[in-house]
Amino acid sequence: MxxxxxxxxxxxxxxxxxxxxxxxxxxxxxxxxxxxxxxxxxxxxxxxxxxxxxxxxxxxxxxxxxxxxxxxxxxxxxxxxxxxxxxxxxxxxxxxxxxxxxxxxxxxxxxxxxxxxxxxxxxxxxxxxxxxxxxxxxxxxxxxxxxxxxxxxxxxxxxxxxxxxxxxxxxxxxxxxxxxxxxxxxxxxxxxxxxxxxxxxxxxxxxxxxxxxxxxxxVDPMTRTSAELLQRWLIERAITIGTIPMALAEQLLSASWPQGIPLRLMLTGGDVLRAFPRASLPFEFVNNYGPSECTIAVTSGRVPVRGEMTDADGPDLLPTIGAPIDGADIHLLDDDMQPVPDGAEGEIWIGGRCVGRGYRHRPQLTAAKFLPDPFSIRPNARLYRTGDRARRLASGEFAFCGRTDSQTKIRGVRIELDEVAVCLQRHPSVGAAVVTVREHAVSGRQLIAYVAPVPGRGEGDAGLASLPSAEEMRNFVERHLPRSHAPAHFVPLAALPMTRNGKVDLEALPAPEPIAPAGRRPQTETEMAVAEIVCDILELDDVSADDDFFLIGGHSLLATQVVIQSREAFGVELTLRDLFETPTIEGLAAEIDARLAQGRGFVPAMEAPPQQGLELR
Known part of the structure; x- marks a missing residue:
């Protein structure tokens, strides 16, 4: 003992x-x-x-x-x-x-x-x-x-x-x-x-x-960002319960899985789930919801296959966020903090044993977000105001209906759009900034930053010319915030459009234009091969050797695909860190050439085709 x-x-x-x-x-x-x-x-x-x-x-x-x-x-x-x-x-x-x-x-x-x-x-x-x-x-x-x-x-x-x-x-x-x-x-x-x-x-x-x-x-860093490698890892390591980031979980739902594997539960959460499991999956799929302020998760539910959906809310209903877990009280309230009827939208307020203390060294913010719980008989009980909206279904589960403020999630990362905008406005050459979210067919949800020059730097083209480049702005954001907070596109504007009430007119913001290759064309065989891999993954017609992968639509999950395909194509050992440190076509190609010249090539074990590979449908 x-x-x-x-x-x-x-x-x-x-x-x-x-x-x-x-x-x-x-x-x-x-x-x-x-x-x-x-x-x-x-x-x-x-x-x-x-x-x-x-x-x-x-x-x-x-x-x-x-x-x-x-x-x-x-x-x-x-x-x-x-x-x-x-x-x-x-x-x-x-x-x-x-x-x-x-x-x-x-x-x-x-x-x-x-x-x-x-x-x-x-x-x-x-x-x-x-x-x-x-x-x-x-x-x-x-x-x-x-x-x-x-x-x-x-x-x-x-x-x-x-x-x-x-x-x-x-x-x-x-x-x-x-x-x-x-x-x-x-x-x-x-x-x-x-x-x-x-x-x-x-x-x-x-x-x-x-x-x-x-x-x-x-799990190792490479595997945790690749659906194919993660599926293989879950099977080979005989994992019985796996918690998977939402973006990868949705891909894994579409994968071909062998029967009889140890995996019995796959859990996800942190974003809006848009996919249903298939009846043939050998494990149960569970969707969790909860803000950090209330300890990881406050609702949870098994996600049925689409054919099992019988709720009267309609066939297009997204998977629910489940029902309250033990120790969590979920209230849907109107603007007067009164309960809304079942089926009606209300803001999610959370009470119970799950509610945290509050914000460290932020008493005013804590007082504004953690309020006395009028529905509880427990002394000093509090409710947390989430800013999320939902409606209660006949089943007792909750359907998520979006946010009431500027908070969003990109690939499971909770991001305050205003935090990114404030960061950009700290740049001495940026006078105003606003950050929005747009859907992209390949890259999914993306942050789009609209920036205007400092007043007095010139009118029209002169003012726009005073703005930093997209690469400089991205590097600036990444020096102050996690890489996940860096916008995918930076749109320069002479001035941000305003409504009559003096607020930024979000509806008037233009869609970002496709980024055209602006540098030299790939010249070496390695550069051309890397460019072909990037174009295939991002579904682009062309890229230049100077293009930054993360400024032409790439993100960490897509970066994993670039690294995997480059490893297979050249037989050299590459990591995600290599691409983050040398994100251009030219830079990655030079890194590959250097390793080949040093005799650091290898045949990666992952090149052997698995018996049950990832077949997206």
Whole structure:
């Protein structure tokens, strides 16, 4: 039996206590697997406990926020658990986010420390290094849980400044307990860890499964952005429950799947689901909905095949967002906070055990979004105002009807359009900016930025000439915001069109014109081959050697296809990072040529055709 150096508090009130209970019950079972190794529950507990003691030895008091600056890995999960064991709350920091954003979140959260490792960048002075050594056997760990803070996650803000959402142990335990019950999670399950690092949905892939003695399989960066590779990974790794980003989940619904695979549940959420599963799929498909402020998910429902839709709302109804989970109260209210009749649209307000504390260091915003719950008999109960609209169907499930403000989601990423516009307006050569969303046949939902010059820089063409180039504006946005927030198109205007009331006339904004190749034509054989791959994926007639993939309609999911096809065409090892760092046709071709010249070619294992490939229909 696993021997602890000090007794852990009983009964179990903290998220970490649930994991420790599983470690006692299943000490030799595999807790986490990733390429290159695996660790047991015994090893997970020992390493996390050592980190917790190291944090306490460093003088970080219980109740503090501790940032974990690591990529998705076994070490990252160990660090998150170690922070909880130290009585602190964790803040996940993606090392690939812009430095300015990382620094802001650490400072704004008031983080008392940062845990890091060499594999994700240099460990700065003052940061706490994660290692394998035993530490501080005489240091007792505090008992924390219940209303204590478990984690902070940052979401987009309408003012251009992201807001830190505070989630307690009780909030997260409610979600964990519902997940374990609703999906019958046991120690025999294998769950994938594939969601974006800084999304709260990533926590849904960790804690319910570690609390059940199940194992977590960590997906590599390339696989998690490719439907074909992800399908193969789910099958080969014998995943039983997979949480998949919406954009990839919709593709996987159309794939050809073998029968009898271990996968029994595929979960998705974070965006509007527009596809139904086929009757032949060997697993159940579940759609979840919930804002970060209310702990990952507040409604959930199995998505039926289209032929099973019997609701009177009509055959064109999109999949619902399900019914309330345990501990979540869903109210559809009108502008006077009165319930609307069943079948009528109303704004979604959320109450119950799932509602988080509020926004860190934002008391006014918290007071505006978290209001006293007039429908509850619980003392100090609050409702969270989502800004989402829905209607209740006869089945008791909810049909999502859109937003009431400027917030949107692009490939599952929650984005405040005003945040991107505010960022652009910080550029010294941009006088005004507005950001909208448009549908593209190939790229899906895209951010479109309309920019006008600073007044006084000249009239007509002279004013437009003073604006920065699309490439410069994209680079500017990516220095301040995550890459997912960068617009796909930048439309220069002499001035933004206005309504009589002095607001931007969104209806008068022109559609972005197709981007014509403006540079030299591809010349070398490699450039021409890369250009052909890009044209095929983006469905373009032509590209120049100077074209930036991300400025002609590309995004991370399509970038994965470019990398995969380039690897197959040239037999060289490429990664998504290569394309992000050299996004032009010329740059990627030069990178390929350099690797071929160095003899770094290889025959990738993925080139062997799978028995059950991805056949989109």
């Amino acid at each position: 696993l021997q602890h150096p000090r007794p852990y508090p009983e009964p179990c009130f903290g998220v970490h206590d649930q994991v420790l209970a599983a470690a006692l019950a299943y000490p030799r079972s595999i807790a986490i697997r990733e390429d290159g190794g695996e660790i047991s529950y015994r090893q997970l507990e020992r390493r996390a406990t050592a980190l917790a003691r190291r944090l306490m030895y460093a003088g970080i008091p219980p109740g503090s926020v501790v940032a974990v600056r690591m990529r998705r890995s076994t070490d990252q999960v160990i660090a998150l658990l170690g922070v909880l064991l130290a009585g602190c709350a964790f803040l996940v920091i993606d090392p690939d986010d812009p430095e300015e954003r990382r620094a802001f979140m650490i400072a704004d959260s008031g983080a008392a420390g940062v845990v890091a490792r060499e594999a994700d960048g240099e460990v700065a002075p003052g940061e706490i290094r994660l290692d394998d050594e035993e530490f501080g056997r005489g240091i007792n760990l505090p008992a924390r849980g219940g209303a204590d803070l478990a984690y902070v996650v940052y979401t987009s803000g309408t003012t251009g400044v992201p807001n830190g959402v505070e989630i307690t142990h009780d909030n997260l335990l409610n979600f964990m307990q519902w997940t374990i019950r609703a999906f019958a999670v046991t120690s025999q399950d294998r769950a994938g860890y594939a969601m974006g690092l800084t999304f709260d949905a990533a926590q849904s892939e960790i804690w319910p499964y570690l609390a059940s003695g199940a194992s977590i399989e960590i």
